[in-house]
Every structure is written in C-alpha cells, then in structure tokens.
Amino acid sequence: VNLFWALDRMDATGASAKLDRGSALLEGLLAEAHAIAAEDQAMCRAIGKHGAELVVPGEGILTHCNAGGLATSDYGTALAVIFSAHEQGKHVRVFADETRPLLQGARLTAWELQRRGVPVTLICDNMAAQVMKEGKVQKVVVGADRIAANGDTANKIGTYGVALLAQAHGIPFYVAAPSSTFDLAIPDGSVIPIEEREPHEVTHGFGRQTAPAGVDVYNPAFDVTPAALIAGIITEKGVIRPVNGETIREMIGG
Amino acid sequence: VNLFWALDRMDATGASAKLDRGSALLEGLLAEAHAIAAEDQAMCRAIGKHGAELVVPGEGILTHCNAGGLATSDYGTALAVIFSAHEQGKHVRVFADETRPLLQGARLTAWELQRRGVPVTLICDNMAAQVMKEGKVQKVVVGADRIAANGDTANKIGTYGVALLAQAHGIPFYVAAPSSTFDLAIPDGSVIPIEEREPHEVTHGFGRQTAPAGVDVYNPAFDVTPAALIAGIITEKGVIRPVNGETIREMIGG
Numbered sequence: 001v002n003l004f005w006a007l008d009r010m011d012a013t014g015a016s017a018k019l020d021r022g023s024a025l026l027e028g029l030l031a032e033a034h035a036i037a038a039e040d041q042a043m044c045r046a047i048g049k050h051g052a053e054l055v056v057p058g059e060g061i062l063t064h065c066n067a068g069g070l071a072t073s074d075y076g077t078a079l080a081v082i083f084s085a086h087e088q089g090k091h092v093r094v095f096a097d098e099t100r101p102l103l104q105g106a107r108l109t110a111w112e113l114q115r116r117g118v119p120v121t122l123i124c125d126n127m128a129a130q131v132m133k134e135g136k137v138q139k140v141v142v143g144a145d146r147i148a149a150n151g152d153t154a155n156k157i158g159t160y161g162v163a164l165l166a167q168a169h170g171i172p173f174y175v176a177a178p179s180s181t182f183d184l185a186i187p188d189g190s191v192i193p194i195e196e197r198e199p200h201e202v203t204h205g206f207g208r209q210t211a212p213a214g215v216d217v218y219n220p221a222f223d224v225t226p227a228a229l230i231a232g233i234i235t236e237k238g239v240i241r242p243v244n245g246e247t248i249r250e251m252i253g254g
Numbered sequence: 255v256n257l258f259w260a261l262d263r264m265d266a267t268g269a270s271a272k273l274d275r276g277s278a279l280l281e282g283l284l285a286e287a288h289a290i291a292a293e294d295q296a297m298c299r300a301i302g303k304h305g306a307e308l309v310v311p312g313e314g315i316l317t318h319c320n321a322g323g324l325a326t327s328d329y330g331t332a333l334a335v336i337f338s339a340h341e342q343g344k345h346v347r348v349f350a351d352e353t354r355p356l357l358q359g360a361r362l363t364a365w366e367l368q369r370r371g372v373p374v375t376l377i378c379d380n381m382a383a384q385v386m387k388e389g390k391v392q393k394v395v396v397g398a399d400r401i402a403a404n405g406d407t408a409n410k411i412g413t414y415g416v417a418l419l420a421q422a423h424g425i426p427f428y429v430a431a432p433s434s435t436f437d438l439a440i441p442d443g444s445v446i447p448i449e450e451r452e453p454h455e456v457t458h459g460f461g462r463q464t465a466p467a468g469v470d471v472y473n474p475a476f477d478v479t480p481a482a483l484i485a486g487i488i489t490e491k492g493v494i495r496p497v498n499g500e501t502i503r504e505m506i507g508g
Contacts, residue, residue: 064380095472098456098465100354100378106457106465114466121470124354124456125380126318126412130448130477133414158380160387164422165415194384202352202378203360206460211352211360212368216375218349223384 005180006036040073043178044080046236051081055090059138062095065156066108067143077176078141086118093119095131101201132169140166144177151227151243152189160223172231179235179252189224197221259434260290294327297432298334300490305335309344313392316349319410320362321397331430332395340372347373349385355455379412386423394420398431405481405497406443414477426485433489433506443478451475
C-alpha cells in the first residue's frame with residue numbers, strides 16, 4: 001500500500017505540471033521524489049523513536065521477513081525500532097526468522113542487522129516457538145504490507161503464525177508501519193486478497209530441486225494477522241494501542 | 255528411542271549366543287533382525303488401523319517431518335495412519351510441512367505420499383497457520399522420537415509450534431508412535447536434552463549460501479510438545495487418550 005501511495009503522489013505531481021514543458025515536468029517529479037525520500041527518512045526515524053521507547057534493555061526481539069532499510073529509503077520500520085533501541089545502548093538481540101520461501105530474513109534482515117552491529121541470531125521459521133519457549137524472546141516486531149481500518153494486518157506469509165505463537169507464550173506482538181500503510185477503505189482483513197505465488201519458489205527455492213517433481217504446492221504470499229493478536233501498531237505519529245478502529249482513527253484518520 | 259530399543263535387542267541376542275560358535279551367532283542375529291522387521295511391519299499396520307479409525311472421510315491432515323516407511327521397516331507411523339485411511343477410501347488430503355532445515359517433509363514425506371497415490375500438498379513450515387485458518391486441515395498427525403512417562407513428546411523441530419497452531423484453531427493434534435518410543439524412565443519433557451546441530455544446515459542447506467557469512471545461528475534439532483497439547487497418542491496397542499501418565503501406564507506399562 002505504501003508503494004502505491006508514493007506512486008499516486010508522483011502521478012499527481014506529473015498531472016499538475018504542464019506536459020509541454022518537459023524539463024519543468026522532470027524537475028517537478030524529481031523534487032517530489034526527493035521530498036518523498038526525505039519524508040520517508042523522517043518517518044523511519046520517528047517509528048524508530050516511538051518503538052524504541054517500548055524496548056526494555058536486554059530484550060530478545062523476534063522479527064519475520066524484512067522490514068528494514070532495503071524496503072524503505074532509510075532504516076526501515078520494524079528494524080528502525082531495533083536500530084533505534086540498539087543506538088540507545090539497550091543491548092537487544094534479534095532472532096530473525098529466515099522466512100521461507102524467499103528467505104528475506106536470512107538474506108536481508110540478518111545482513112542489515114549484522115552490518116549495523118546489532119546482535120542477530122538466524123533461525124528457521126519453525127524454530128520460533130522453541131526460541132519463545134526457552135525465554136529468549138520478550139517482544140515480536142514485524143512490518144506490514146497493508147493494515148485494514150480495524151487493525152487487521154497483512155504481512156509476509158508466516159506472520160500470522162508468529163502472532164499466534166507469541167500469544168501462546170504471553171509475548172507482545174507489535175507491528176511497525178507508516179500511517180500510509182493503513183487502507184481505511186478496507187473494513188477488516190477478511191476482504192484482503194491473498195496472492196498465491198509460483199510453486200517453483202517452494203520446490204526449487206535454492207537453485208536446486210528439493211521436492212518430488214509434480215507435487216502440489218500451496219504458496220500464499222501473505223497472511224492476515226487479526227487486530228486482536230496485535231499489542232500495538234508503531235507508526236511515525238505514535239503507538240496505536242490497543243489496536244481497534246477507534247484508536248486507529250484517532251491516530252491516523254480525520 | 256525406538257532405534258536404541260532395537261539395537262538393545264540385537265545386543266541381548268548376541269550376548270546370549272555362545273561367542274565361540276561364529277555361524278550360530280550370525281544366524282541368531284539374523285533371525286532376531288528378521289523378527290524385529292516382521293514385528294515392525296505388524297506394528298506399523300496396527301498403528302495405521304487404530305489411527306485410521308479416527309479419520310473422517312474428506313479430511314485434510316497436516317504432518318510435519320517424516321514418519322513414513324523410510325523411517326521404519328514398513329509404512330511408518332504418522333504416515334501409516336494416512337496410508338491406512340487412504341486405502342479405506344477415506345479421500346484424505348495431506349498438507350506436508352517441508353520441515354526446515356533438512357526438508358524431510360519435501361524430500362521424503364511428499365515423495366512417499368505421491369508414490370502411494372495419496373493427494374499431498376507441500377507447504378513451507380510458516381504456511382501451516384494460514385492453511386489451518388482457511389479450514390483446509392481437520393487433523394494433525396506427527397511421529398515421535400521419544401515420549402516421556404507423562405506424554406510429553408520430543409519430535410523434529412517445529413512440531414511444538416504446529417501443536418500450538420492446531421490448538422489455536424481447535425484442530426486435534428495426534429502423535430503416532432510405537433510403544434517402544436515411550437521412555438517411561440523420563441518423568442516429563444523438561445529433562446529431554448535438545449540437541450543443537452550445525453549452523454551450516456541453516457545457512458547452506460541447499461548447497462548454496464543463503465545467509466551472510468558469520469551470522470549467529472540457533473539450530474535445535476528437536477522440540478518437546480507438552481502432553482496437554484496432544485489429543486491422543488496412536489500406538490500399535492490402541493489410541494491413548496486423554497494423554498497422561500495414567501492412561502499411558504494402562505496402555506504401555508505394567
């Protein structure tokens with residue numbers, strides 16, 4: 001949703017320029033792009049600041065997929081919270097789900113954290129429950145692709161499962177996302193379509209065939225985490241909690 | 255536990271033979287091995303028979319890792335239940351977790367089911383919650399490596415998480431295992447040691463590096479599912495349910 005919000009802004013900028021003045025059009029678009037990037041950076045920092053206030057020194061934080069600098073113009077959303085807490089000397093350790101099938105956690109999140117000197121432990125997705133049971137995780141922070149008006153949150157496949165496991169272990173589960181990720185026209189998560197992706201990602205995801213030829217595969221790209229499982233949504237405007245239509249409208253809408 | 259039980263039997267057979275009569279010793283060991291194989295086959299069939307009685311026609315059954323013929327002398331434990339239900343024309347569909355890091359679900363379970371004509375859908379481990387939410391799964395059946403006297407069950411990493419997700423969706427979670435898998439000397443799962451395996455399995459599991467060099471990895475081989483999450487344990491002697499020390503002693507011990 002955030003990506004299309006930015007494209008809409010570029011579109012509006014283009015439409016408002018006179019099309020016969022080519023260089024002015026390009027300059028206008030470039031200025032708008034720079035403005036979006038600067039706003040995005042400020043937004044990431046604000047999310048980081050609000051989120052870091054929730055982090056207790058020494059905590060283990062589990063994250064899923066990648067919501068870092070590689071997905072935004074600066075230092076991300078879920079990872080902004082972690083980077084900010086780390087910069088404040090809060091000595092966090094991150095458990096990064098590898099995030100099958102495309103391994104964004106192993107390839108992107110672990111790399112971003114390592115590069116900034118944040119202690120990170122890579123796990124397979126199916127190890128999250130055990131890590132929680134062992135008391136290694138005190139908080140879950142993930143990003144979001146789209147948030148409905150009631151707080152139901154679509155994010156990378158596996159996020160919903162992590163939220164259920166966190167609930168079972170009494171671990172608060174947070175979503176970090178800019179207010180542009182809210183899609184207030186969508187009442188709740190039941191109407192968010194779940195994209196299905198190629199079986200090949202699951203059967204040949206590592207450049208090598210790892211399943212029998214012709215096997216049926218189900219490969220949903222996203223899932224929806226119900227608002228009831230979310231302790232708070234960390235936005236650039238502040239932390240929405242408890243998560244419901246009213247608290248969201250107060251922070252985001254109107 | 256089951257493997258060491260068989261080795262103990264071979265050991266006892268060897269010890270009871272006269273060591274100076276080489277060919278008699280070998281014949282005795284071979285006869286014992288054949289006896290174990292025949293018993294194992296009968297055991298698998300009995301587990302299949304008892305388990306299949308629990309299966310309602312048309313059900314979706316989720317399994318994790320591999321508890322099939324490749325892990326036993328015949329057609330397995332968890333998969334015995336499925337094969338038996340399939341042979342009875344119960345039209346089941348299996349959802350097989352790929353089971354990272356070693357992909358026993360993708361490489362073994364999917365192959366065994368496909369070979370016997372059982373409809374199977376391969377999923378990544380982190381998709382189990384979504385598949386359950388969509389109502390595609392009515393039962394979970396997994397194997398076991400070791401079962402404590404109270405029913406706490408050690409099995410491949412990820413099993414515990416699946417049990418929690420099943421509970422959250424009101425889906426009964428069954429363990430299928432021969433009575434030789436019970437280790438009644440162990441009071442409960444808290445004293446079962448969790449083996450840690452090589453980071454390389456997670457970072458290079460497919461012959462290609464999929465995580466940054468030097469990243470910390472946690473790679474527990476097993477986890478323990480508490481008895482309270484297990485609807486029943488399907489053994490060759492019958493189905494133990496509810497699962498507790500008393501029902502286990504009644505079926506297995508004494």
